[in-house]
Amino acid sequence: MVVLNLTLFVELALFLVFLWVTNKFIFRPILRMMDAREAEVAEDMGDASAATEEAEALEKQYTTATRADKRAAREAYRQAHRAAQERHAAMLAERRKQADEEVSSVRATALRQMEMERAKCEMLAPDLADVIARRLGLGDDDS
Numbered sequence: 001m002v003v004l005n006l007t008l009f010v011e012l013a014l015f016l017v018f019l020w021v022t023n024k025f026i027f028r029p030i031l032r033m034m035d036a037r038e039a040e041v042a043e044d045m046g047d048a049s050a051a052t053e054e055a056e057a058l059e060k061q062y063t064t065a066t067r068a069d070k071r072a073a074r075e076a077y078r079q080a081h082r083a084a085q086e087r088h089a090a091m092l093a094e095r096r097k098q099a100d101e102e103v104s105s106v107r108a109t110a111l112r113q114m115e116m117e118r119a120k121c122e123m124l125a126p127d128l129a130d131v132i133a134r135r136l137g138l139g140d141d142d143s
Contacts, residue, residue, distance in 0.1 A: 001006075
């Protein structure tokens with residue numbers, strides 16, 4: 001059984017004062033701090049998503065630039081290779097031309113020497129035939 005007397009009303013009043021003080025000095029600061037923390041977390045999440053988007057954009061830009069650089073490097077390599085092949089072919093053609101000229105020169109010199117030797121042989125041939133004939137004992141013995 002509940003007795004209604006002044007003590008009950010005083011305890012009720014003290015309980016209400018306790019709730020009011022607790023609400024004013026404990027719960028509200030804690031709730032404000034939690035709201036501020038939640039706002040800070042939301043702001044950090046927004047910053048993180050913005051940074052993620054920026055990083056993705058930079059990565060895409062880097063990938064594009066890298067591809068372009070690789071393409072340019074491949075093209076530069078091809079051009080350099082082509083130029084080197086052309087220089088090599090020109091150098092080979094020049095050397096081949098020099099070699100052909102040297103061969104022609106040596107051939108002409110050899111032909112001139114052969115002609116001179118043929119002329120000498122024609123002058124020596126009658127005497128050479130007599131000498132060979134005498135050695136073989138085929139010719140006339142004038143001695």
